[in-house]
Amino acid sequence: MTLEDKLISATPEQYGNCHCEHMLEQYKLYVEMMDRISHRRQTANGFGLSINTALLGIVGLVAARCTPTQLFVMVIVIAVAGVLMCYAWYRLVRSYRDLNTAKFKVIHAIEARLPISPYAAEWVAVGEGKNAKLYKPFSHIEMWIPRIFMLAYFVAGVYSVVMLIVQSTQGAAATP
DSSP: OOHHHHHOOSOHHHHOTTHHHHHHHHHHHHHHHHHHHHHHHHHHHHHHHHHHHHHHHHHHHHHTTSOHHHHHHHHHHHHHHHHHHHHHHHHHHHHHHHHHHHHHHHHHHHHTTSSOOHHHHHHHHTGGGOOTTTOOOHHHHHTHHHHHHHHHHHHHHHHHHHHHHHHHHHHHHHOO
16 A cells, blocks of 8 residues: 555545645644654753763762772763663654654655645755755754764773773782
């Protein structure tokens, strides 16, 4: 079954006199729902940035009060938590991107039945996403932020493990 088959449940003749009016109202509602999805995605990004800022802030707050061993262990724990959080954030952004992509396909299909197709025309105006100089989708950019944080946590975790091993081998060598 095609998108068009699922989209149109009744012909104008089957539906009756209010077909065009109701189709336009449904289109407006659908576009509004797409906008709400975009807003929820922005909220999720804000949440992801807040959590990462808090995790990094915790390290800064307690670093001065910890022994080197405690600090290394804390960084490892926070790095693992940070990587898991960033992975969830990344998957959430990807999910919202995929949902918006599907919603735009439906909007384009609806617009094919309306007198004008502003979203379809806009997509053509930006080169259909094929020319990064004309348009770089925000979701492609925003998906890098959790990846960068993940990499930073991974590097910090590996560094802490190495430093913990170095410290324990030096401590073992110093004792007679």
